[in-house]
Amino acid sequence: MMKSxxxxxxxxxxxxxxxxxxxxxxxxxxxxxxxxxxxxxASQAPEWWxxxxxxxxxxxxxxxxxxxxxxxALFVAGWRGVALLTAxxxxxxxxxxxxxxxxxxxxxxxxxxxxxGTPSGLSFxxxxxxxxxxxxxxxGLLAAMLKKAPYRVPIMAATFSVLALGGLARVALGxxxxxxxxxxxxxxxxxxxxxxxxxxKNA
Numbered sequence: 001m002m003k004s005x006x007x008x009x010x011x012x013x014x015x016x017x018x019x020x021x022x023x024x025x026x027x028x029x030x031x032x033x034x035x036x037x038x039x040x041x042a043s044q045a046p047e048w049w050x051x052x053x054x055x056x057x058x059x060x061x062x063x064x065x066x067x068x069x070x071x072x073a074l075f076v077a078g079w080r081g082v083a084l085l086t087a088x089x090x091x092x093x094x095x096x097x098x099x100x101x102x103x104x105x106x107x108x109x110x111x112x113x114x115x116x117g118t119p120s121g122l123s124f125x126x127x128x129x130x131x132x133x134x135x136x137x138x139x140g141l142l143a144a145m146l147k148k149a150p151y152r153v154p155i156m157a158a159t160f161s162v163l164a165l166g167g168l169a170r171v172a173l174g175x176x177x178x179x180x181x182x183x184x185x186x187x188x189x190x191x192x193x194x195x196x197x198x199x200x201k202n203a
Contacts, residue, residue, distance in 0.1 A: 005201075008194035015190045019183045023105050023124045028112075032177040036113045043172040047116060050169035055161075057128040074183040076149045077142045077200060082140075084199045088134040088192055096130045108174055115174035125184040127174050132166045133188035141192055145200065 018034045018170060024030070043050065055061045066089065073081040100122040140159030143149045167181035 005094045006195045012190045012194040016187050019187055020103060023103050027106050028177045029179045032179050033112050035178040036171050039168060039171045040114050046172035050172045053166055053169040054128055055151055057131040065135050069139050073139055077146055080199050081142050084195055085138045088138060090135045092130050097127060099125060108177055113174050119175040123176055124180050126170055126180050128170055129181045130188055131164060132163055133185050137163045137185060137189055137191045141189055162199040
């Protein structure tokens with residue numbers, strides 16, 4: 001058992017550093033191209049479903065997501081849960097985009113996979129997946145950590161399903177590699193887990 005609150009933070013930091021080194025060194029990982037092509041092949045004409053899911057992250061969609069998630073967090077984890085997700089949301093909204101300059105990972109190339117539209121900027125971390133992770137994913141993680149949370153299983157099923165669909169949507173549109181979305185979610189949820197170990201202690 002992890003008695004010290006510092007240990008989860010150290011784990012989250014180690015996960016972030018290891019992932020960061022990997023994405024900084026490689027524009028995409030082995031298997032990314034094949035996985036992306038498979039997802040795109042299975043989702044012909046993805047704009048009808050992938051674009052609406054992607055639009056949950058920018059305004060005005062994000063305001064509805066935030067309102068629903070924070071209201072649900074109040075029932076799942078009380079005010080401490082709301083405060084926790086709000087803190088991560090503020091970090092995401094005002095700081096996450098700047099971290100892309102650290103990793104310098106380019107967007108997928110049109111020479112390798114289909115790219116719909118003209119996605120700009122860098123690829124890691126995924127802005128869309130960072131937002132979905134600290135809101136919808138964060139809510140699911142709180143439910144997973146609190147065994148007495150009301151409607152725990154349905155909340156976990158719904159939130160993690162939406163998170164998975166978000167990742168598939170970004171790959172289907174050619175905006176990110178599969179590793180971009182998976183590793184973005186891994187970093188975000190690891191930090192939320194580490195913070196929740198402290199904030200929700202004895203909850």
